[in-house]
Amino acid sequence: MAFSNSRPLLFSAVRGLSASPASYLVRRSWQQRLPKFCSASTLAQAEPEGAQLSAANISIEKTAAPKEKLPPSKLVFGHTFTDHMVQIPWNATDGWLTPKILPYQNLSLDPATCVFHYAFECFEGMKAYKDSKGSVRLFRPDKNMDRMNRTAARICLPTFDHEAFIKIIAELVKLDSDWIPSERGYSLYIRPTLIGTQASLGVGPPQSALLYVIMSPVGPYYPTGFKAVKLEATDYAIRAWPKGVGDRKLGANYAPAILPQQMAASRGYQQNLWLFGDEGYITEVGTMNMFLVFKQPDGKLELVTAPLDGTILEGVTRDSILGLARERFDKDKWVISERKATIREVADHATAGTLVEAFGSGTAAVVSPIKEISWRDQPISVPLQPGKETGPVAEQMAKWIAEIQYGEVEHPWSVLLE
Structure with a gap:
């Protein structure tokens, strides 16, 4: 194969979306009689309501009972989770509330919560890595956040400032960095998730939502080499x-x-x-x-x-x-x-x-x-x-x-x- 050895070029970051509650955006699009197939990125440019997502006021509660870590060779994708998670509530009146890093825990949701009935849910998949010096790195997080914003807007969930969310994720990763195996090929899988939390069987844009992040240490997809x-x-x-x-x-x-x-x-x-x-x-x-x-x-x-x-x-x-x-x-x-x-x-x-x-x-x-x-x-x-x-x-x-x-x-x- 003919591969060039040219040096890497600098790649520009993908343009982010403004932090805007999607429920307001959809109502506004109807009022302005936008085209029937108006893109989610167009919708996400409308004016925001309520507080925007901020990384300046993160609340951190460390676990009092750290979990026992499995040897890297025993890890199964998505079966083991780190000690902490992120939770960030949103509502249509106040916007984004205080981001919290908490001990990993169950969510408590009303049986009528709209995520269960009408699939108001989106997520991302990204990873953190340890380099040879023990430093922690994320791979192209701006791309994941940009995509998550566009997905959220498409299903009437609130969008967010993706630079602020990356900073919040970074704090979680740093707190649980000892969960990242040092061996080459291993990483920490990061799952940001956004769900509608309004307890109602009426079909419409949710008036409340929860953005949360959980993480799982994972091994190489092909531990013994490629398998076609x-x-x-x-x-x-x-x-x-x-x-x-x-x-x-x-x-x-x-x-x-x-x-x-x-x-x-x-x-x-x-x-x-x-x-x-x-x-x-x-x-x-x-x-x-x-x-x-x-x-x-x-x-x-x-x-x-x-x-x-x-x-x-x-x-x-x-x-x-x-x-x-x-x-x-x-x-x-x-x-x-x-x-x-x-x-x-x-x-x-x-x-x-x-x-x-x-x-x-x-x-x-x-x-x-x-x-x-x-x-x-x-x-x-x-x-x-x-x-x-x-x-x-x-x-x-x-x-x-x-x-x-x-x-x-x-x-x-x-x-x-x-």
Whole structure:
């Protein structure tokens, strides 16, 4: 593969959204007769009501009973949680209330709480890492906060100042930093969550909400090295559709995908490759973004991923892979494409011997190599490197991103916590 060794460029931060209660924004949009499909980012530019989220007045209560920590080798993703959590209430009258760092604890919610009945819930997934000096780093937290704001606005939950929320998360991470394993490949998974808390069976914008954060130490996704997976191309169920909410990180997007995944597993496949439309457009793989590598007739290599058309999540890892590819790949030998690709195109490339590689991307695994795709009961074989469970691009991207995450290469994506 032809990779360039050019030095990393500085990447500009994604523009944040103003802190505005979404319930007010939606009412205002109706009053102003905005277009029917007004974007969430447009809505989030309206004037805020109540207090904005602030990191200046954090209340911290340390636990009196620290938990026993498991050895890193015993960690299971999302099963072990740190000693503390963040809770920040919001209501339509007062805005954001005092952020609190508390001992990890259960939530007490009325059975009529709207999150249970109408799915007023969104979340993010991000990680903290320890570098070789023991310092703690976050990876591109601005991207996660920007996406969470846009998701919240879409479902009438309050938005927030994302720089303030990053500071609050940083305080939580620093307090529980001894939960981050020092071994390479380990990290602290951070789950910011926002729920509607109004106790009412009426359908409407919630007048109260809770923003909270919990954290879980996690090990490497592939503890013994890459393990390429087999996919089942799925068109009998649709994960997302244009002008829907498949591009938002809503809990409601995940439960409907479990049954098709179980059905694929019963036939020997680890995940679904989600197709859309009669054309069989490739969207996502499981809960990850999808990448393909084709060899073009002129000999150039093309890295392909689906465009941001509303049918895929705007993945932070996806964006990182595209940014690194455009910066570091040899421009005379590579084409980087955000375009629609069909399962037929993949099959035709496989037949012609010009399908080079396929992999998924996401926070948990960074990259997940693919070795086979079943389409209409016929296998499409995806090449791997000799003696390895990965293709060269997935392997290179995993290395480059890990170097940034663990501070081995200085880069603006890696945020050092002071």
